[in-house]
Amino acid sequence: MPEHSDAFPRQVRIYINGREVFVSSESTVAAAILTAGECVFRRSVSGEPRGPLCGMGVCMECRVRIDGAPHQKSCQILCRPDMEVITG
Amino acid sequence: MGAACALECAESGLRVSVVEEDVIGGGATAAGMGHIVVMDDSEAQFRLTHYSVGLWHDLAPSLPADCEYLPCGTLWVAAGGEEMAEVIRKHDYYAARGVLTHILDSQSLCEAEPNLRPGLAGGLLVPGDGSVYSPAVSRLLIERAQKLGAGLLAGRRVVALTNGSARFGDGETLDAGVVVNATGTAAPQLTPGLEIKPRKGHLLITDRYPGFVRSQLIELGYLQSAHSIASDSVAFNVQPRRTGQLLIGSSRQFGQHDSGIDGHVLSRMLARAIDYMPGLEALGGIRAWTGFRAATPDKLPLIGPVPRFERLYVASGHEGLGITTSLGTAKLLVDAILHRPSAIPFEPYAASRSVSVHA
Numbered sequence: 001m002p003e004h005s006d007a008f009p010r011q012v013r014i015y016i017n018g019r020e021v022f023v024s025s026e027s028t029v030a031a032a033i034l035t036a037g038e039c040v041f042r043r044s045v046s047g048e049p050r051g052p053l054c055g056m057g058v059c060m061e062c063r064v065r066i067d068g069a070p071h072q073k074s075c076q077i078l079c080r081p082d083m084e085v086i087t088g
Numbered sequence: 089m090g091a092a093c094a095l096e097c098a099e100s101g102l103r104v105s106v107v108e109e110d111v112i113g114g115g116a117t118a119a120g121m122g123h124i125v126v127m128d129d130s131e132a133q134f135r136l137t138h139y140s141v142g143l144w145h146d147l148a149p150s151l152p153a154d155c156e157y158l159p160c161g162t163l164w165v166a167a168g169g170e171e172m173a174e175v176i177r178k179h180d181y182y183a184a185r186g187v188l189t190h191i192l193d194s195q196s197l198c199e200a201e202p203n204l205r206p207g208l209a210g211g212l213l214v215p216g217d218g219s220v221y222s223p224a225v226s227r228l229l230i231e232r233a234q235k236l237g238a239g240l241l242a243g244r245r246v247v248a249l250t251n252g253s254a255r256f257g258d259g260e261t262l263d264a265g266v267v268v269n270a271t272g273t274a275a276p277q278l279t280p281g282l283e284i285k286p287r288k289g290h291l292l293i294t295d296r297y298p299g300f301v302r303s304q305l306i307e308l309g310y311l312q313s314a315h316s317i318a319s320d321s322v323a324f325n326v327q328p329r330r331t332g333q334l335l336i337g338s339s340r341q342f343g344q345h346d347s348g349i350d351g352h353v354l355s356r357m358l359a360r361a362i363d364y365m366p367g368l369e370a371l372g373g374i375r376a377w378t379g380f381r382a383a384t385p386d387k388l389p390l391i392g393p394v395p396r397f398e399r400l401y402v403a404s405g406h407e408g409l410g411i412t413t414s415l416g417t418a419k420l421l422v423d424a425i426l427h428r429p430s431a432i433p434f435e436p437y438a439a440s441r442s443v444s445v446h447a
Binding site: 045069070 | 296370
């Protein structure tokens, strides 16, 4: 018997730059950010926009602030309820 | 070191050729923290570092942004009462010699650096200290020397130095009035007999966390670490960079020639840093590396003519203070070449002194 009786992944509510977003609990934070329509994940030292490139935790381009902790690799972290994500 | 000496020579009207086998500002210059610091291990060390920090203050306004000059000061951290006594001693020593410092009690230390662990005894802030990005400064000093007519022989390997002459790997020689050996830990290879040994160090740089650390933080126990000649040692030493990154040190090892990272030493070094600053554990490190300090037995550099050679000079052996003392060393070196009076007594650093080990 699966843990959830429905065949669909659970929906969780997270906040992206203060905006309420509902995503699958099996979604990575990077996918949730893209789904929410954001594409500037962070800024380089010289202020250039950056976003996910490798999707496997190597390139470091997708880093965002999660629950106050800076430089979190959004492509390697799954969404948790009420997570607060800050981009840019 | 070579870059500072070259510029000082050029500014004093000497004709200069710089020979650099690798890149300008490579070697220990690239590996170090770029800390500009007044130190009082000995009266002679104080004089050279104090003199040099003053020269850095003169240079700072003309440094471009890529040199990353940061007047962050040094905060010597006292863990317990015994080290607090050292804070008072250091304060009095500096005050008597015209260096401004501020004594911090436990509470004001917490306010100055909230990420230090609570319960530390206090500290001594030396606001005149700072940091630079040394490779960029080296390039700048060479460029300024070149504008004054200095030549740069890049990619050339010197295999031997004699009185007023350098021999390259291809057999060609370069003759000069004076040759200066400013090759750091390689100095004894070119000038046998110089008492310089490599002292290996590790550093780690983090991602950007602006404001996490405000001053360069060093434990007062650092002095014990730096003094210990026999064994490997680590000390808490964290520096804020202009980019918001943190440089975390430090380690000291003699008898190591392999530039690979020693995982055990790196772990000990980071554990020491986390002990003082628990929040460091959650930060992301980007890269760790090693470098070799040019260490002498009496912890003072070797500057000036090499014994028995009138036209072969040395400027090496500055251990962890090469960037700080480069500017003062360059002045002393050129004072010696031109027989000018020096701003500070030259004798303690004279390459001709008898260097003995102080245990």
